[in-house]
Amino acid sequence: MVRRMFFLVSLLVIVAAVIAACGPGGGGGANPAAGQTVTVDGSEFAYTPNEITAKPGEQVKVNFKNVGTVEHTFVIKDLNFKLTAQPGQTVSGTFTAPQAAGTYEIHCDIAGHTEAGMHGKLNVVAP
Template sequence: MNKTILIIVGVLIVVVGGYFLLRGAPGPGAQPPIETPLATQSPATGVTEINVSGNEFSFSPASINVKAGERVKITFRNIGRAPHNLVLEGLGITTKTINGGQTDIVEFIAPSAGTYSFFCSIPGHRSAGMEGSLKVE
């Protein structure tokens, strides 16, 4: 009896693990992500523009560097299939929750020097690895 239960549990683990592994893999006909510069400074507006993409279950780039006091514009693009958002922890800054293929933009003044986490607040996404850091110098 115990052997049967162990076999059933083992099979369930393999099936569930395979599901999550394949769920994050791009399907046939999926387009590769568009390469964009990570950060650019617009001299006319004085805004540092940063492009961040989110997928199951990561951000690219996972680390962002800015200077304290500068105006920052983050364009968040969901290149995954599941809904995602980007939350800057402790700063009260968050994008809308968006579906795959959509974008949202947040603008803010970089806070005082330090390292701040950003993450996807959809339940389970942060614990699956969907987080990064904003380093303010």
């Protein structure tokens, strides 16, 4: 009987250890690398919003929605990141914010659009 109890207790300890090992990190719920999602509208000739703030190394998913009447792009040159959307289209992509805190330029690379006001900023701010 005592031996049987010992066996059951051992089993419980093992189960608890397995659950603990799979806990934090496994699910990724509160993991900062899980990141954020931002929706940016592009029109003639602006981004709304025109600033994005992220933590170093954070994953940022961008839903770029072209609410204008001509083709627009969403480019972060420093990160080699580019989305192109036709009028009425929403295009999504994910980039990883740089480790270096600072301000990175976002712009539409279609001729004349940046100059007309289609630009914004990615602010990388350490927590």
